[in-house]
Amino acid sequence: MKRLLVFLTITCLTACSSAPSEKAIQTALAGTMAAIPTSTAWPTYTPYPTSTAQPTFTPYPTDTPKPTPTSTVTPLKPTHTPLKPTDTPKPQMGTRNMPYPIGEASQLTMSGNIQFTLTIKEVLRGDEALSKIQEANPSNNPPPSGFEFVLILAEVNYNGNDGGLLTIEKDFFSTITSSRLINYTQTTGYTPCCLEPDFSFSLFHGGVAEGWIALPVYTNDASPLLVIGILSNGTGGVFFSLTP
Numbered sequence: 001m002k003r004l005l006v007f008l009t010i011t012c013l014t015a016c017s018s019a020p021s022e023k024a025i026q027t028a029l030a031g032t033m034a035a036i037p038t039s040t041a042w043p044t045y046t047p048y049p050t051s052t053a054q055p056t057f058t059p060y061p062t063d064t065p066k067p068t069p070t071s072t073v074t075p076l077k078p079t080h081t082p083l084k085p086t087d088t089p090k091p092q093m094g095t096r097n098m099p100y101p102i103g104e105a106s107q108l109t110m111s112g113n114i115q116f117t118l119t120i121k122e123v124l125r126g127d128e129a130l131s132k133i134q135e136a137n138p139s140n141n142p143p144p145s146g147f148e149f150v151l152i153l154a155e156v157n158y159n160g161n162d163g164g165l166l167t168i169e170k171d172f173f174s175t176i177t178s179s180r181l182i183n184y185t186q187t188t189g190y191t192p193c194c195l196e197p198d199f200s201f202s203l204f205h206g207g208v209a210e211g212w213i214a215l216p217v218y219t220n221d222a223s224p225l226l227v228i229g230i231l232s233n234g235t236g237g238v239f240f241s242l243t244p
Contacts, residue, residue: 093106094106094238094239094240095239096176096225096227096239099225099239099240099241100120100238100239100240100241101241102120102121102122102123102240102241102242102243102244103119103120103121104119105117105118105119105157106118106119106238106240107160108228108229108238109160110163110166110168111163112163113161113163113164114158114160114161114163114164114166115159115160115161115163116156116157116158116159116160116166116203117156117157117159117160118154118155118156118228118238118240119154119155119157120152120153120154120226120240120241120242121153121154121155121210122151122152122153123150123151123152123153123242123243123244124150124151125148125149125150125151125217125242126148126149126219129148129149129150129151129214130142130143130148130149132151132195133149133151133192133195133214136192136193136194136195136196137192137193137194140190140192140193140194141189141190142190143190143216144190144216146218146219147216147217147218147219148216148217148218148219149192149214149215149216149217150175150214150215150216150217150224150242151195151212151213151214152173152212152213152214152215152226152242153210153211153212154199154210154211154213155208155209155210156168156201156203156208156209156210157207157208158203158204158205158206158207158208159206159208162205165202165203165204166202166203166204166205166207167201167202167203168199168200168201168202168203169199169200170184170198170199170200170211170213171183171184171185172184172228172229173213173215173226173227173228174215174226174227174228174230175215175216175217175224175225175226175227175242176224176225176227176239177216177217177218177221177224177225178218178220178221180218181227181230181234182215182216182217184213184215187215187216190216191214192214195211195212195214196212197209197210197211197212198211198212199211199212199213213226217242222243223241223242223243224242224243225239225240225241225242226239226240226241226242227239227240228240
């Protein structure tokens with residue numbers, strides 16, 4: 001810049017006068033140099049701020065193995081709590097699973113108000129029963145093949161509530177033999193007759209009577225039952241054992 005101004009001044013002086021003196025040139029140069037301003041100092045620049053320090057990152061924690069528990073096993077001491085036996089309800093007497101035994105009186109009620117006892121006093125089977133049957137009447141037929149007669153001496157004691165006249169017949173009874181129910185009325189054709197005393201009577205309160213009932217059972221059945229009052233659908237009834 002400074003060189004350019006000097007050149008322009010010399011050129012102007014040269015053009016304005018044909019032969020300037022040396023002194024005139026020096027004076028002109030001095031004035032020109034004085035007119036040129038001194039250069040301004042370069043501005044100072046604040047350095048570009050360096051970036052803020054990056055945050056530190058903690059590595060993602062790995063699964064720290066869990067310490068193996070060192071538990072001590074304490075042996076269990078069994079506690080002996082005495083078991084209290086529960087009272088199992090006893091089967092009701094007179095059911096198929098627990099029939100009345102021979103010689104034990106059963107308390108029965110008929111028609112809702114007539115109370116009496118029934119007891120099986122004696123039981124005969126097989127040849128002994130057949131001999132007694134034929135003795136009562138030689139015309140009595142033998143039992144069907146595979147069967148034998150059972151003779152039952154039963155006693156009735158009208159000793160409960162007085163409900164009027166107690167009428168009871170042998171055809172109220174049935175046998176259960178090898179899980180088969182045989183009603184007295186099904187034995188028509190070979191039902192023994194003329195047995196004495198016959199089980200068929202009417203009693204007023206206080207009366208006692210006994211009689212024979214003849215029914216068939218399977219020859220190989222060791223524990224047949226007598227039942228009275230069983231319904232046609234197999235429910236109800238009171239059961240008696242025929243096994244001594």
